[in-house]
């Protein structure tokens with residue numbers, strides 16, 4: 698299982714967005730503003746839907762990665778921290794006992 702998290706990716710995106718590096722795709726996209734980032738996110742989401750509908754797991758893996766990256770870029774361009782979204786999700790969590798199991802190390 699990968700140790701790489703959405704928080705790791707969000708930190709990379711924040712860093713690159715503020716880098717001023719002309720070679721950074723992230724910096725260029727964020728500079729175009731939230732609407733352009735949202736459009737890009739929507740395009741990638743549609744591509745993921747198509748891959749899932751076709752049952753193409755390899756394609757869905759790549760498209761899902763694009764969706765997550767572009768979601769985080771859209772949040773960055775909108776000045777909305779990932780943590781705010783995670784807090785929203787945490788607040789929706791029902792007490793099923795599954796959360797405790799998920800956070801407990803494997804035996």
Ligand SMILES: N=c1c2ncn([C@@H]3O[C@H](COP(=O)(O)OP(=O)(O)OP(=O)(O)O)[C@@H](O)[C@H]3O)c2ncn1[C@@H]1O[C@H](COP(=O)(O)O)[C@@H](O)[C@H]1O
Nearest residue numbers: 706709710713714720721722723724726737762763766767
């Ligand atoms: N995870 C990603 C990632 N996923 C997808 N992409 C880019 O998203 C773009 C989407 O491809 P498209 O063909 O749809 O878009 P395009 O035609 O190239 O560009 P548009 O004009 O449509 O925006 C590609 O250029 C991909 O390289 C990403 N670019 C960057 N990252 C991460 O961001 C980090 C910093 O990247 P830079 O900002 O480029 O330094 C990287 O090290 C990665 O960790």
